[in-house]
Amino acid sequence: KTCVTDSTSVSNCKNFPSMLTLNSYIQACRGLMIAAVSLGFFGSIFALFGMKCTKVGGSDKAKAKIACLAGIVFILSGLCSMTGCSLYANKITTEFFDPLFVEQKYELGAALFIGWAGASLCIIGGVIFCFSISDNNNKTPRYGNRKYSALLKTKYAVHKILRTLKTPELGSVRTRFDKNAYV
Template sequence: LGHEILAFMLSTSGWVLVSSTLPTDYWKVSSLDGTVITTATYWSNLWKACVTDSTGVSNCKDFASMLALEGYIQACRGLMIAAICLGFFGSIFALIGMKCTKIGGSDQNKAKIACLAGVNFILSGLCSLSACSLYAHRITTEFFDPMYMAQKYELGAALFIGWSGSILCILGGIMLCFSISCSFTKSQTKYIYNGAASRSHISSYVRGQAKTVNQSPPPQYSNSSRTQHFDKNAYV
């Protein structure tokens, strides 16, 4: 039970971090430094591009058309939305499939539901990990490309939050699958052992009872009967 609760907490915490990554502003950051202070900070995420000056005033521009976006941004959007949906269904399945809850039916059905929840969390972590890695790969490629003359960006805080949430989702999903399968295997083995012991006890009891029924006590002869029998043989 403790392993199930720990796995549920890890996977749910990872899903919360992944969900908070999608609306986070700083996916990539670039700054223009002056002699004393930072004059402007450029940052962007999956939905808009903004600039913040030294006074703290921000000017943002939303991406106008989804079809006009670059391919990697569209792919990251789809992967992050899929990760959030998979984690949501995984959390519901985990609540139903855990042994500490009273819903879900028999232990076998609860084990199947919990394994399905673990698979959903693993897929959610893989989707989020792929999205963050794809976005980071594009940033690093442009940053280290000497022929790229546009403004270069660095990795933002949202990517690190997404990576950490993805790892937690994957670890929690794996622990959830293994803890449920191991506990179900142990309970099934214990049931088979108890059944075999009860059957052997019944069979031994039946065999013992048959022996007592079939066995008959040896005949007992009194001294008088032995004498009478001897006398008849003597006269003959």
């Protein structure tokens, strides 16, 4: 029991509230939010090991796999948080618009909107994390690209023409532009 005594020595006692006596939807929301926080923590640790700038984690392929795992864990964390907030908001709106519900009615507050925004950012961040890692593994080397090598050949040909061109009034084009000519 928890008891409160006022200045006139009047004591008021009530049974200590137990978590097991809460409504099932509140327990489900709490469980989902605890799961979301735990998954977010482990996702952050995986992300630290999967970054290219850290020396822990092994080779680049191993780091890519760890980073992709971190992205998936972030997505799961966001989904848990989104589900918990949505479940609670559904219960609030159902009770609010029920004309037969006579107890105290609640409205959607800032905490729900912050929860939805945080869950959305977590999901978006996890998706971006997964796609950024997969893009880095599938890229062709910069110098092996056909368009880039054709551009280099064109620049070399134009530079060769400018090098051989001479006019008497301007002097040698080569001396004017030298190696840093932008064409």
